[in-house]
Amino acid sequence: MKIRTIAFATFGSFLRNKVMILFGSLFACIVLLMMTPLLGYKAMTNASNAQQMQGFILNEVAMVVSLVSGFGSLLAAWAAADSLAGEMKSGTILAVMARPLRRWEFLAGKYLGVLMLMTVYVVAMLGVTLLLAWLGGQGFHTSLWTLLVYPLVRYAIWAAISMLLVTMLHPILVMGIVVVLATLVQLFGSASSPIPAWLRLPVHNVLPLTGLLSEERFLVITRASLRPFPWTSHLTALTYGVDYALVCFLLAVLVFQRRSLTRD
Amino acid sequence: MATPAIEFAGVTKVYQRRLGGVQVAALSGISFAVARGEVCAFLGPNGAGKTTSMNILMGFIYASSGTSRVFGYEPGDVRAKQRIGFLPENFAFYRYLNAEKLLRFHLRLSGRAVADPEALIAGLLAKVKLDGYKGLKIGKYSRGMVQRLGIAQALLGDPELLVLDEPTSGLDPAGRKEVRDLILALKAEGKTIFLSSHILSEVEQICDRVIIIDRGYMVRAGTMQEMLAEGTRVEIVVDQLTEDLEHAVKERGASVEREGNRVRISLDAAQKRAVVEMLWAGGSDVLSLTPVKTSLEETFLKVVAEGGAR
Numbered sequence: 001m002k003i004r005t006i007a008f009a010t011f012g013s014f015l016r017n018k019v020m021i022l023f024g025s026l027f028a029c030i031v032l033l034m035m036t037p038l039l040g041y042k043a044m045t046n047a048s049n050a051q052q053m054q055g056f057i058l059n060e061v062a063m064v065v066s067l068v069s070g071f072g073s074l075l076a077a078w079a080a081a082d083s084l085a086g087e088m089k090s091g092t093i094l095a096v097m098a099r100p101l102r103r104w105e106f107l108a109g110k111y112l113g114v115l116m117l118m119t120v121y122v123v124a125m126l127g128v129t130l131l132l133a134w135l136g137g138q139g140f141h142t143s144l145w146t147l148l149v150y151p152l153v154r155y156a157i158w159a160a161i162s163m164l165l166v167t168m169l170h171p172i173l174v175m176g177i178v179v180v181l182a183t184l185v186q187l188f189g190s191a192s193s194p195i196p197a198w199l200r201l202p203v204h205n206v207l208p209l210t211g212l213l214s215e216e217r218f219l220v221i222t223r224a225s226l227r228p229f230p231w232t233s234h235l236t237a238l239t240y241g242v243d244y245a246l247v248c249f250l251l252a253v254l255v256f257q258r259r260s261l262t263r264d
Numbered sequence: 265m266a267t268p269a270i271e272f273a274g275v276t277k278v279y280q281r282r283l284g285g286v287q288v289a290a291l292s293g294i295s296f297a298v299a300r301g302e303v304c305a306f307l308g309p310n311g312a313g314k315t316t317s318m319n320i321l322m323g324f325i326y327a328s329s330g331t332s333r334v335f336g337y338e339p340g341d342v343r344a345k346q347r348i349g350f351l352p353e354n355f356a357f358y359r360y361l362n363a364e365k366l367l368r369f370h371l372r373l374s375g376r377a378v379a380d381p382e383a384l385i386a387g388l389l390a391k392v393k394l395d396g397y398k399g400l401k402i403g404k405y406s407r408g409m410v411q412r413l414g415i416a417q418a419l420l421g422d423p424e425l426l427v428l429d430e431p432t433s434g435l436d437p438a439g440r441k442e443v444r445d446l447i448l449a450l451k452a453e454g455k456t457i458f459l460s461s462h463i464l465s466e467v468e469q470i471c472d473r474v475i476i477i478d479r480g481y482m483v484r485a486g487t488m489q490e491m492l493a494e495g496t497r498v499e500i501v502v503d504q505l506t507e508d509l510e511h512a513v514k515e516r517g518a519s520v521e522r523e524g525n526r527v528r529i530s531l532d533a534a535q536k537r538a539v540v541e542m543l544w545a546g547g548s549d550v551l552s553l554t555p556v557k558t559s560l561e562e563t564f565l566k567v568v569a570e571g572g573a574r
Contacts, residue, residue, distance in 0.1 A: 005372040009358070016360045091356035095417060098322055098350035099373035100342040261324040 002101050006109020010083050011116040019082070020117075023075060027068070031128055034064045038135060057136035065129050069151060070182075072121055076155035077162035077178040079114045081171040084163060093261050104253045111163060111249060118155040122148055146234070153241035157208045158182075160248035167255040181207065208244050267336040269425045269456040270298040270321060275330035277316050277480075290316040292480040293330065298473070300424070303447070303457040305471040307464070309568055313480045314460040315353055318429050321458075322350055334425070346375070349423035353430050353460075355414030359403030363394055363413050366402060367420060374421040388416040393442065407434035415443065419450075426450065428459040432466060444470055468492070468560040476567050484567045491563050497556045498536045500529040502548040509546040513539055526551070 014020050038060045045053040084107070087093040097106060126147050158178065165174040188195060188203050277291040291313045298304045308314050319325045320332055323340020337344035357366055367385045371378065378384050389395045392412035397405070402413065411434045418426055431447070432440040440463070447457060447470050461467050467474070474491050476484040484491075505513075505527040510520050516539055518531035527548075531539055533555065543550055 002373055002375065005369065009369060013358065013360070091352065091354065092358060094322075094324060094352040095350070095355065095357070095370070095414070096373065097324065098345065098348065098352070099370060099421075100345040100375055101373055102342060103340075258326070260319075260326075262319055 002099075003105050003109040003112065006096075006101075006106055007112035007116060010110050010113025013083070013086075014079060014113070014117045017082070020079070023078075027071065030067065030071075031064065034060065034067075035132070035135070038064075038132065042135065042137070054137065061129070061132040061136050064132055065125075068125050068128060072118065072125060072151060072155055073158045073182060074175075074178070075121060076114065076118050076159040078171075078175060079117055080111070080159040080162040081166040081174045083110045083114055084166050085171040085174075088261065091262075097261055103257050107163070107249075107253055107256050111159065114159045114163075115152070115156060118152060118159065122151050122155070125151065149238065150241075153238055153245070156245040157241055157248070160245040160252065161208070164248045164252040164255065167252050167259060185209075209240065266300055267333075268297040269300045269302070269335060270296075270304075270458060271331075271333040272296050272317070272321075273331045275317070275320060275327045275332055277313070277320065277325070278328045289480050291320075291327070291477075294477065294480075294482050295330075296475050296482060296485055298456060298458055300456050301454050302473055303451050303471045304459075304473045304475060305467040306458060306460045306475050306477070307467065307564060308460075308477040311479070312477045314477065315429060317477070318353075318427055318458075318460065321427060322348070346421070347424040349418035349421060349426045351414045351418040351426075351428045351431055353433070355410060355417075357402045357410065357413065360401060362399050362401055363389055363416070364398045366413065367417060370417045370420050376421050384420075388419055391419070391446070392416045408436060408439050411435055412439070412443075415446070423455070425456045425458065428457065430460055430462070432461060432463055440466065464559070464561040464564055474560070476564060478568050483570070484563075488560070491560055492557055496533045496558060497530055498533050499552075499554045499556050500531070500536070500540065500543070501551045501554075502527050502529065502543055503551060505529070505543075505548055506546060509543065509548060512542060512546075530556070 038057055041053050041056045041060065087096070087110075093106075097103070126144060129147065161181065162174055162178055165177055169177070184203070185207050188200050188207055273295050275291055275294045276289070279288045279290055281288070294313070294317060306314050306317065316325070320327050321334060321339055323338070323345070332339050334341075334344040335347055358369075361369065364385055367388065368381065371381055371385070386395065386398075389398050392415050394409060394412055394416065397409065402410065405413065411431070415428075415431060418428065428447075432443050435443060444466055447459070450457060451470065459467075459471075468488065471488055473487050474485065475482065503526065505520065505522075513529055513531065514520060516531060516535045518529050518535065518539060521528040521530070529539070529543075536553065540550055540553065
């Protein structure tokens with residue numbers, strides 16, 4: 001009950017947050033901007049260039065989806081950092097924590113509030129993907145649950161990492177570290193990376209394998225269909241993601257348990 | 265014997281600046297206890313360590329050493345927090361909520377089962393004179409209104425112990441009187457109240473006991489009577505005073521002030537009998553003898569000055 005109260009209050013505060021409104025507006029602008037060439041390609045399509053134009057359109061859709069998906073990781077990290085740091089900076093945390101509420105309950109409520117926001121984001125992201133694919137003349141002939149669950153688990157990881165970091169560091173520094181981590185994930189995660197294996201493998205084991213949780217593993221937008229994967233593969237990948245997020249969250253609880261709640 | 269509401273034993277708090285910088289001792293071995301049903305003032309100049317102590321008491325920060333207990337529990341324990349109503353210094357709030365929604369939010373967090381939450385919230389808002397503004401967003405409240413709302417949220421869980429960090433801060437004289445009356449009513453209900461304030465005339469009217477800290481050290485603790493009786497003085501008015509007599513009374517620590525055909529002698533109450541006898545014997549006519557009680561403010565300033573000198 002108390003965790004739910006904190007979660008709903010956190011989610012409610014995001015909907016009124018100026019930075020969040022700015023994020024949302026930017027998101028809408030980017031999608032609208034990307035739709036312009038898409039619709040242009042579609043308008044220029046005729047019998048002689050149909051196949052070439054279809055390729056352009058699907059590449060465009062894939063780019064938008066990739067951009068929106070990456071943007072979501074940053075949003076998850078920022079929302080988690082801001083939800084905790086904002087309460088501490090404004091001092092609202094004092095009246096809240098004076099209530100019979102355990103510190104882990106407060107943190108869990110904040111985390112769930114962030115996940116609620118990211119659920120809305122993932123649903124919006126799926127909506128945009130479907131809209132763009134439809135505009136491009138493609139339909140997804142598959143179950144869409146992977147397109148909802150996988151990004152959500154990925155965002156849960158970034159939110160947990162950010163929450164862990166913000167229990168110790170300033171939120172701006174946290175965002176910087178998250179960006180660096182995301183870059184390292186790309187750098188160390190790729191098999192074709194120029195980094196030597198002796199360095200790549202150990203670091204790779206510590207960093208979150210968000211590539212494993214990327215919907216692009218399953219979905220090839222340019223074919224607009226899902227690659228067949230056995231359910232055990234889904235289970236392993238999702239369990240890995242949930243476990244990674246849980247470990248980061250528990251570490252955040254551990255650090256938050258001993259830290260000062262005041263601005264001193 | 266009942267467990268005290270609050271117990272501090274040798275509590276020390278040292279802030280360490282990051283990266284091995286200087287250490288700042290905010291509290292140095294503070295020890296005191298507040299009995300149940302007592303209204304206790306926690307006084308000290310700015311930076312004395314009052315808010316730090318209250319933050320330790322609420323479990324917001326941890327003491328570097330020493331022990332503290334609230335109703336026998338560790339600070340921050342939910343069993344203790346269930347029984348506490350807390351008003352932080354500079355009460356902060358969610359600006360986008362209105363008073364009703366904020367109190368509903370805090371009521372849910374308090375875990376208190378209430379048959380009619382709407383009636384409880386309406387009653388509390390009426391008590392702090394905010395019933396006319398319950399729909400207005402808190403971001404549009406004045407400083408005084410926010411403070412009243414802070415008091416309402418502190419009373420929400422029907423707490424046994426109220427910890428109030430400067431409850432009258434930001435209030436106008438009428439608002440201060442209302443808060444004072446509210447505290448007196450809560451005192452009559454048998455609540456334990458632990459408050460800090462810089463308005464000592466108010467503290468004098470509502471508190472049973474006073475604890476004074478300065479620069480992290482506890483410099484004085486006692487009942488209000490003890491505080492006010494400390495250094496109690498008397499004022500003697502005589503018709504005339506010879507130079508020899510003036511010299512003699514001054515030797516007993518008295519101060520002499522001549523006003524027209526009267527002389528005012530101010531001295532410690534312990535000396536009054538000896539001085540009056542001396543004056544009679546010396547031919548002065550004692551016109552009046554009036555006890556002059558020291559105000560809490562005077563005691564406070566004296567204690568803090570002594571602490572500074574030390």
